[in-house]
Structure formats: structure tokens, C-alpha cells
Amino acid sequence: MTYQQAMEYIDEVYKLGTMLGLNRVELLMEELGNPQETMKTIHVAGTNGKGSTAAMLTNVLRQQGYRVGMYTSPHLQRYNERYLVNGVEISDEDFGTLMGEVKAACDKMVAKGLGQPTIFEVVTALGFLYFAKEQVDYLVLEVGMGGRSDATNVIHHPVLSVITSISLDHMEFLGDTLSKIAYEKGGIIKEGCPVVLYTQGKEVYDTIRAIAEEKHSKLYFVEAEGIHPLHQDIRGTAFDIFNEYVSYCGLRIGLLGEYQLHNAATVLLAIHALRENGVEILEDAVRKGLSTTKWSGRMEVVEENPTVLLDGAHNIDGIHMLAESLKLYFADKDITLLVGILGDKEYEKMMDVLLPLAKKVVLTEPNNSRKWDVDTLTETISHYTAEIHREKDIAKAYALAKSITAKDQVLCCAGSLYLIGELYKLARKQG
Secondary structure, eight states: OOHHHHHHHHHHHHTTOOOOOSHHHHHHHHHTTOGGGGSEEEEEEOSBSHHHHHHHHHHHHHHTTOOEEEEOSSOSSOGGGGEEETTEEOOHHHHHHHHHHHHHHHHHHHHTTSOOOOHHHHHHHHHHHHHHHTTOSEEEEEOSSSSTTSGGGGOSOOSEEEEOBOOSOSHHHHOSSHHHHHHHHGGGOOTTOOEEEOSOOHHHHHHHHHHHHHTTOOEEOOSOOOEEEEEEETTEEEEEEESSSOEEEEEEEOSOSTHHHHHHHHHHHHHHHHHHTTOOOOHHHHHHHHHHOOOTTSSEEEETTTEEEEOOOOSHHHHHHHHHHHHHHOTTSOEEEEEOOBTTSOHHHHHHHHGGGOSEEEEOOOSSTTBOOHHHHHHHTTTSOSEEEEOSSHHHHHHHHHHTSOTTSEEEEESOHHHHHHHHHHHHHHO
């Protein structure tokens, strides 16, 4: 199968929709020889921060000299971004070839009356084939949605489970309370496998602790991370951290956003857990890994004069984190906001958090059938005093937003990863 044929097959399967559950993907992986069982896997779930956490942990392991695969979703521009080995994307040739193998296995399932796997099951299966072919030492595997019924949860013996910040999102699939959502995320915890939990409230902690106890899994958690920021600006953050598990002075992270300090604390806790379970990770690898990690589309400066910031925040918790970071880095700047939101998000709450920070606003629509239209968004923010513009076309909206932002001020783009992916393409063309 060629790359173009693979993309056509993805489009065909995508139309079938999303269904959670492990039965189909387990049957699919059996057809493919269960390549997921040949790797040492670190499984990462959470509502926010799981991509950044996976990226930092992957980079630390790479700095130690391991060959590391990383599987994340969604992508910003191309499916290839989801499959990295030591930071390099899967080639178009490998993508096409392996998708041919996955399609053949899916066709066998359909012929047996077992059903057609969903799009996420298909692309996840491709990932397992690829990382097994590449013989990675470790696979850092990000959950797509939830955990318990997510296609990535077909792995049975991870070396570590990591659960990042949990908040309300995808409630139609995962539940309408933090404890229900935590229960779904905690479904990645396996018998006897250690689990690391991001520092968060009692409701989430109690749920995860109960699952860990049931699975006889050691839980690594701290109520107080012991983070002491030394310096924070647009170039990065320096900090000390001291708690019962980790102790470092003068660490640096290149990822922007105050919340990245807490993600880094989770990574350090994960490193401690890995060390306790026999994985060699030296301090130099930790320092270099954290300071050199990059993660596209998350508090990323892509242009200057004006400063153009892309952030993938797309739920209320992520928007709160973005707002705090804007206050931290750009308190003395006027902010123009370019925003587009999907219809399954708490758009009114999201706008209520961001709009007080903006002098000017450009409303647009992500390239997705679930988008909120600009008319609905306009009604939502009509009571704000910000200067409001509307432009459905993303390229035109971006040009408009830049034109009304002074060279020494800030343009912040947020609301949907679908929007950020399109803007990333535009920024790269102009950069």
C-alpha cells in the first residue's frame, strides 16, 4: 500500500465513527501477532499534560542512550507525527507498508463477522507494528481518550503507568464527575505494575489509590511537589524541587507554561519509579532531557513582531492553565485572541476565562464538523468590551489577527488542536 492509499483508507474508516471498547482491538492485534507484547511500555493517561509529560520522559530516556518510541495523538499536521523513534517521524513508505498489513488484518476480521476496527484502533495497531519493527528499548504510549476502554490499553504488562492531571472532559464518554473520569483513567493500571500520579485533589487520589491497591501496584504520589521556581520567562524556567522522592537544584525546562513545572514534577517522579525498578537513568540525562524537550503547539512561540503564541488548550482546565501562563509571561502586553472551539467543549466557560485577558478578539471556526460557528461564539461574548472580529476562514482569520496586533504585543491562538494544526502550517510558511 502506498502512503496515498493509506490516507484514503484512513478517510474511509474515519467515517465509521468512534466506539470505545477493547474487543475489536484485541482481535486485531491477535491477527497481527500481538507486537505490543514485545516492548517495554510506559503508559501515559490523563486529561491534560499527557503529551508534554510523554515528550519530557521520552527525551530523558533518549539522553540516557535508549532507543525510544513515542506514540501520541492527535497530530497537528500529518499522521506521521504520532509515531516517533528517537524524535524522527515514521517515513511515508513505512506508514503505507504497515497500513497495508493492518488493512489486511481488518479485512480478515470483517470476513469472519468480527466487525471493522475503528480509526483509532487502526492507527494504534500500526503504531505497535512500527515500534516492534524498529526494536525500541522503550515505548512511551499516550492514551487517546480515557484509559480503561482505550485502544492503547491492549497492552498487558507495562513497566510503568503514569496518570497526569485529571479534569472534566469527554464527559459523554467518561462520566460527569472527577471520580468517574479518574476511574476510567485508572483503567491503565495493571497487576503489579507501579503507577505514578500527578499531584491533584483527594477525589482523584482516592479513586486511583483504590485501583492501585486492588491491582497490588505501588503508587507514587506526593501531596506537595516541593517546586521552587528560580526564574520564569519566555525563554524557559529554572527551578529547584525537593520532596520525599526527588531532590534537584537548578533544573531547567524549555517548555513554556507554568503548568509544565507540575508536568516536570510528574516526570521526575516517574524517573524515580523507573530507577527503583532497575532502569538506569543518570542525573545528566535528566537535566539534558528536561531542558531540550520540545512539544509543538503547546505554549509555543512560532513568530515574532508580533509574538504569536499557539496553545492546544481545548478544555476548561487547559484554558485556566493557559490564562495563568499569559498573566505570568505577558502581564505588560496587550493580547489579541484568535479562537475557535469544538461543539463538545464548555465553550462559554472557556471564553469567560480568556476574554478578560484580551484587548481584541478574532473568532474563527476549526476545520471540523463539530465546530462552534462564529455566530454562536459572538453571542457568547457580546457582553465583553473587547474589540471583536469574525472570520470563518482560518487563513484569513490569522492574517486579520496579525494585522490588528501591534508589533510589540501578543497574538494568542487557542481553543482547539484542529485550529492549532492549521495555524502551525500557516506560521511555518511565513516563518
